[in-house]
Amino acid sequence: MTTPQPPLPSPLATALRQQWAIVVVIVICTLIETTLSLGDIGLLPVGRVRQTVYEFFGFWPGLLGRWTPNYPLQPYTMFVTYSFLHSGPVHLAVNMLTLYSLGRVVLDRVGTFGFVFLYTAAVLGGALGFGLLAKTTSPMVGASGGLFGLAGGVLAWNYVDRFSAARRLWPVGRAVTGLLALNLILWWLMDGLLAWQTHLGGFLAGWVAALLVDPRSIAAENQGDSPD
Template identity: 60%
Template sequence: MSVYSDREPSLDTRVQNRRRTSLLVGLILVCGLVECTLTLADRGVIGSTHWRRYAYEFGGFWPGLLRSWLPNYPQQPYAMFFSYGFLHGGFLHMAVNMVTLWSLGRVVLERVGIRGFAVLYLAAMLGGAGAFGMLADTLQPMVGASGALFGLAGGVLAWNYVDRFTLREKLWPVARAVGLLILMNIVMWWALDGQMAWQTHLGGFLSGWTFALLIDPRGRNDP
């Protein structure tokens, strides 16, 4: 007879939960440490007030590097597809993104585990950067984890769509959620006077939706 009750999770489940939590906490700590360091440097507490500029120059996503611009180092046109996601435009930008990561990340990890989360997160990060590189007409760098976060949102909505379709439930809640995301982007773009990388959000969302269905295409009542 098992020593665990039906209400108490097994040892394997608890270990998996700790690993999933550690992954999210690790991502949040990395982004938080980077932004806190740059914020302190901005205020002259540590290092140099030029640190943020250097971080953006070497780690931000620059569309021009996909064309005729000369990189600061040979691997920059490739590395920037990943490095931009760990930089932010300020402490508030970082904090909002990390709260979103914690919320959506737990849902994705519960559905597909650590490997599925990693694939989805990286695919959305790459897709967001790719869309920005193709669609944006700017001389400014793009930074932030929002491409990956919109990918997580796209994945969650894709699975919600599949689950509802499988159970023959109404699909309106999914369409409404997508509509709200579009409206939110329009409002944010207007409020920020056009200084928002909607291209990254779009690319991340579409990549997340697509890869979510590749990672776990089955509805929740499938065998």
């Protein structure tokens, strides 16, 4: 008599279990932007929904100076909360598709903890870059700091892997050049409204965090530095 085997989990259930951290970020961002969009078209019983949410949870450089916050912890919480807000459905869709694509690569390399560590570091780094470099009083919203951090992390691992294997580093340089060109083009198309400072801060923070969270990268780098 054979013991019946339990049914295998569906591919969707397996993906959700493995990628739950990415799914959580996407769901939160989507729910927030859906609410803001409903407010934009007057389907909520209160007005100024998007403006109010931005005022409380967007990143405001002035709060690093003498501006009065809406609540005591706002100058600190805004370093994270801005990343869950977007300027509209298109902005959200582009960012969430990018998050899912890059996030899976990071998960495959360092798992859920590594993804959360890298993404959080990039979000914080993006806010810090904007706060230090931006010359504006307007708020900054969007997940792009975290996304550029994920890209920076993937490129950092690629660099170390290639360096330790004595392979050409030009593909990494080409990818970095491509990101720079993309920022320049978007900055021009958006009449200078692109938060490139956030992208830069997120990218640098993601590069550093990727090397810290992946012992294989550190070992490979040390191996590459040792004499033959």
